[in-house]
Amino acid sequence: MASLHSTVAAVLPAASIATAATNEIGKRGLAYNNNNVYGNATYANDFFANSSQVTWGYDWGYPSWNLSSVFEFVPMLWGLPSGNDPDWTAAVQTAGTVNILGFNEPDLTYSGSSNMLPAAAAQGYLTYMEPFGGSVRIGAPNVLWNNYDSTSSGGDYSSRVWTSYFMGNRTGCHFDFACIHWYEDCEPGNGESGADWFTSNVTDAYNTLQLPIWVTEFQCYGSDDQQATFLESVMPWLDSQDYVERYAYFGVFPGYLLDGDGDALSAAGKAYVSS
Template identity: 35%
Template sequence: MRSSTLSNLAIAASSLLVKEVFAGPVGKRDTYVVTDVVIVTAEMTVYDYGTSFSTGAPVDVATYTSEGVPVLIPAPATTSSTSTPVPISTQAPAVFIEKTTESTTSTTSTTPAPVVVKPTTVAPVVVPTTLVPVVSSPAPVSTPTTGSTTSSSAKRGLAYNDASLLTGFTGSNKISWAYNWGSTTASIPSTLEYVPLLWGASSSFTNNWISAATKALASGSTHLMSFNEPDLNTQANLSPQAAAAAYKTYMDTPFAGKAQLGSPAVTNGGGSMGLTWLKNFISACTNCQIDFVCIHWYNGGDANAFMSYIDNAYAAGGNRPLWITEFQGQGDTNAQNTFLQTVIPQLDASPKVARYAYFMASDGVLLSSGSTLSPLGNTFASVA
């Protein structure tokens, strides 16, 4: 069955209009001299209805004077809902009659000068098209997740200076990672992921950072951390804006998409420090990949205050998973042990906490002598 879809065809037509003539007796016969000629080029539309054709009214599209200078005529307004006619690619060329010069007072010639006809090329009628803007996709923005990417049984980590002490924790299935506030480490147990940290933004830390972090990633590390307590003038000591600029240079640009990236680790100080500093950093670090937020907490042994601070830090970090890379209770071993036994089950159960490390894996804290675990170390390594 033939489709009844309407098609159309544009046809160009040319006509010669004598703009001005005059007649006068010359000798025994009348002679007419052309003084100006205008050529009008028109376009008409032929509609194909499948079994018949219909021709629309001609529309002027251009006018040529006898000197060949085109004068465009705008298309008239139309109320038709039909599609715009498409001009055919080969049009019969319009012509113009070259104006001749002849004296009207001459009586020596009874034959007028010949009329010379020259073809001209008609400029094609261009049907305007609608340009479709090319929309570039913005650069991707890291979307914070709302829960831990680590199982509750493996959130715990070890903050250390001496890698040899970590062997005392190899029998624990609760501990999965370790860091030493640096970008390189001596050998640590293979059951632990080493997480490099770019401690500060000065050249002594940044010069070898990219090569060290790249090597760690090639060896199995999947996370990188940045700037130790930049809100404290005795530590990394950076403004939120300076930290954001350094983060883009040394964290985001070289490692976005290659590792999970952590924010600077802030203190729990008040005023412009702590969570205020963190919020200002995140605001300054536009389009940065920040996968998790690092915090420290030293504020006595109040377990309820600690868990409340975690809620506030989670909100300040834009609902990103939290890494508590330093925290500690207060008092003697028994008081700290009670604190750990209280908070560890809550930290493991919290969807806001991805990882945490008690301060620290050293003699007198989590270890009693060498690689032998202290009572605190045993609690940290084993409590469910």
């Protein structure tokens, strides 16, 4: 089988392979939802609207649940719909929509993933995403990119192989950027560094896919202080890589970027809004 790198290079137009322009600030985003006591984007608006570093958000779907206009909202088609969805079309065509996301972890098989075969995902992109090409920028499916060829996260084969099959089936589609997820320990042990694991996986995704990278979900498993230290280590690196367009730490929820009660930023949340 040809390498994934060669498969991608063979089917992508040169304009899509070009890396993103350097962004000095503003790559950080918010992964949030409306599953809270307010039923909307209050947590995102209250705690992050004053950070110049945080400029966009998404909620694994649409609508935005009243996300503040200081952020760019990025709608996502989470899974394969059963037919044309006028609400999806309306979300993409809403004024201010610049980028769209598609299919959340279709490479995995657990209940929280969109779980689909590569050929079905490719046909879904052709039907529901590609018609908007040229009017908005289209992100490739949001796949797990942990430790290159690991099969430990639920799939019958690695996310890398799933992505290879998907790319081989997506004739007629184009992508403006690639989307990846990453979850591992903050401190893996044996002297290894979670931050090093993370940066090496992001680098590998770019080298493989040859597209600007959005890290739409990532988190290291550990204490609040360990996560803050992790973020303080990796964010300067992310901000300095021209090919990393955006990233969103998981997530705007109590016990994550917020404290357990949802009343204030956690240590990780404070690190996330720092310059």
